Amino acid sequence: MTDPSVAEHRRRVLAEVTALAPVEVPLAEARGRVLAADVVGRLAVPPFDHAAMDGFAVRAADVADVPVELPVAGVVAAGDAVPRLEPGSAIRIMTGAELPPGADLVVPFEWTSGTDPVRVLRTAASGRHVRRTGEDVAAGAVAVSAGTRLGPVHLGLLTSVGAATVPVHPRPRLGVLSTGAELVAGHVPDSNSATLLAAGEAAGAAVRRFGPVADDPDAFRAALHDAAAASDLVVTTGGVSAGDHDVVKAVLRAEPGFWFGPVAMKPGRPQGCGALDVAGRRVPVVTLPGTPVAAYASFLLYVLPAVRALAGLPPRTRTAVLAAPVQAGDRTVLLPGRYDGRGRIAPLPGHVGHAQGLLARADALLVVPASDRVVPEGEEVEVLALHPEEDGHG
Incomplete structure (x- = not known):
């Protein structure tokens, strides 16, 4: 034999x-553990439309023909209250700031004069330099799948989608x-x-x-x-x-x-x-x-x-x-x-x-x-x- x-x-x-058998643990205790079930995001990532670059939030229709000058109606940084963008104007915006309602394009600073009124020298299609709500992970979608061994990037994502605890194998x-x-x-x-x-x-x-x-x-x-x-x-x-x-x-x-x-x-x-x-x-x-x-x-x-x-x-x-x-x-x-x-x-x-x-x-x-x-x-x-x-x- x-x-x-x-x-x-x-x-x-x-x-x-x-x-x-799985146990529920806080995210702070989950590193290195294996996820026992899919985690569905409660929040979208990103949670709102925001600027992907420093520049000016505008309406694409207002800058279809360049060069063009627009009055600057305000400045928005990440975390600021966001005013509505009126037609024919621009709002100075910083990376990560929420896109003002009415805007659909961010023109980078280097495409402009940077002054008030701002002279836009180059244009792009609607949606350029804008990160849309949920384009990374939509609310209600699976953020991290069962069987994943949780590392730093997973814990960061789980925090972003609103998870406070997760089911893991001990x-x-x-x-x-x-x-x-x-x-x-x-x-x-x-x-x-x-x-x-x-x-x-x-x-x-x-x-x-x-x-x-x-x-x-x-x-x-x-x-x-x-x-x-x-x-x-x-x-x-x-x-x-x-x-x-x-x-x-x-x-x-x-x-x-x-x-x-x-x-x-x-x-x-x-x-x-x-x-x-x-x-x-x-x-x-x-x-x-x-x-x-x-x-x-x-x-x-x-x-x-x-x-x-x-x-x-x-x-x-x-x-x-x-x-x-x-x-x-x-x-x-x-x-x-x-x-x-x-x-x-x-x-x-x-x-x-x-x-x-x-x-x-x-x-x-x-x-x-x-x-x-x-x-x-x-x-x-x-x-x-x-x-x-x-x-x-x-």
Whole structure:
């Protein structure tokens, strides 16, 4: 029986995850959240006809033949009360000021004498240099669509259309639980927790550390319960292979619905996942190997897509063009790579299995599917960004 593929295990993990129920939050708390429903504008953008340039508001019919002189009936700046424009006159107007009733054209200052009376030297059609009410977003139209991860420009637009609160998926709570007696004793630093906490936070999750815990079933069970009770998703590292002290596998394989086994990938072959029922909630648990490079590669492949799904975001795959040929293997190979000056990527020399230093010099992991061929330069491959930002890397 062949090992399941990376894609199969990714589907297995995502089958345990559903988007978190929406909550209504003020705009000031919505940055980085995913919109759970379309937001329809209460106000139009712009909210009224206004000048797109500094100049003179006129009637196009009055300046059809130029040059022509018109008396200046007033000055209007943004926020001023707006008088009506009478035929045969002009009103000096500043950018952003409301267009006076009766006007249908703004003649830029540089097309005029700038004096009173103003001599108009050049003309244009009705509507020139005027921004009309709702030409950006009409009142009652969808301003921002469901599924959008809200950034600064979205929050600015939502403010302009009159939204004070928005329905969003909550920020996923990610619990990180490392295992290993060597970590608890301080013989080996717990680099997995440091890496995964930072990656989860960069991806938009609210992260919390619950380890390390020793290779003791009772201690692990208690820590796991605490993590699941306080999280929407728990990720563990270590204890999933076939050794005498693989406590994660020993405790969870008795739980209904948990799967453990090898996945056809290198590094990171031992994997597992399932879900725990905690206080009426079903909390997904993804169990990763303990070797730091394998743990992080597995986190990028399986946990970050789960974080996206919890946040209401769809799966996403990034690709890059190879700058050098790559030898594939009998399972999916994950290779550290660096981009060249043309946006292509090539593997770094060295053995990735335990090489954190090599990983730190890389930009991304190349995901090279199993085959018996050499993948040629110029072919596209999937890549996993090693420095995921809060743009929903998956």
